[in-house]
Amino acid sequence: TASQVVVGVAVTNRGTDSDEAAPMLERVKERCGKMPEEYLVDGGFATLGDVERIANAGATLYAPTRAPRGQEREQAQPRRYDPPRVADWRERMGAAEAQAIYRDRAAASECVNAQMSERHGLRQFGVRGLGNALMAVMLVVITHNLLRWIALTS
Numbered sequence: 109t110a111s112q113v114v115v116g117v118a119v120t121n122r123g124t125d126s127d128e129a130a131p132m133l134e135r136v137k138e139r140c141g142k143m144p145e146e147y148l149v150d151g152g153f154a155t156l157g158d159v160e161r162i163a164n165a166g167a168t169l170y171a172p173t174r175a176p177r178g179q180e181r182e183q184a185q186p187r188r189y190d191p192p193r194v195a196d197w198r199e200r201m202g203a204a205e206a207q208a209i210y211r212d213r214a215a216a217s218e219c220v221n222a223q224m225s226e227r228h229g230l231r232q233f234g235v236r237g238l239g240n241a242l243m244a245v246m247l248v249v250i251t252h253n254l255l256r257w258i259a260l261t262s
Contacts, residue, residue: 115136115139115140116132116133116135116136116139117242117245117246117249118131118132118135118242119238119241119242119245120238121238124152125150125152125153126152126153126154126155127155127157127158128153128158129147129149129153129154129155129158129162129169129171130154130157130158130161130162130165133147133162133165133167134165137165143165143166143167144167145167145168146167146168146170146209147162147167147168147169147170148170148171148209148210148213149169149170149171150171151171151172151174153171154169154171156190156191156194159171159193159194159197160191160193160194163193163196163197164193168200169197170200170201170206170209170210170213171197171201171210172201172210173197173198173201173202182202183202184198184199184201184202184203185198185199185202186198186199220252223252224248224249224252228248228251228252230244230245230248
C-alpha cells in the first residue's frame, strides 16, 4: 500500500521463513480485525500448504511460483496432482495482471525492508533469545510506523 506500514511481525530461529505465510496472515487478521482480501508475499514464504490454507481463509494470494524442473510444463501450468486451490494459484500467477500486482509489491515492501536495515540498523541483533529479538524488532517497527504516520498526516 502507499502507506507502507508494518502490520505483521514474527521472529523465528529457523533457517527459512517458508511455511510462515498462513500463520502471519492470521496475525494480520487479528491485528486488523478482518481478513485482507489480497495477500502479497515474498517468494519462498508460502508453501503449497500455505496456498491452500490462505485460499480457504478467503484471501487471494500473490506469491511467485517456482520454476519447474525439466521441460515438462510451463511455470504457471498446474501439476496433474495439484489440489484445486493450488492449481488456481498457479494459473492466477501466470496471468499478466497477477504479475503486475506482484511487481508493485516490491516497491512497498522492499522499501520498508531497506528502511529497517539502513535507517534503523536492523541487520544484526544485539540480544539473545527469540523473545528479546522480537522486542528489538517491535521497537523498530513501532518507530517505523510512527514515522510513517507523521509523514502521512503532515
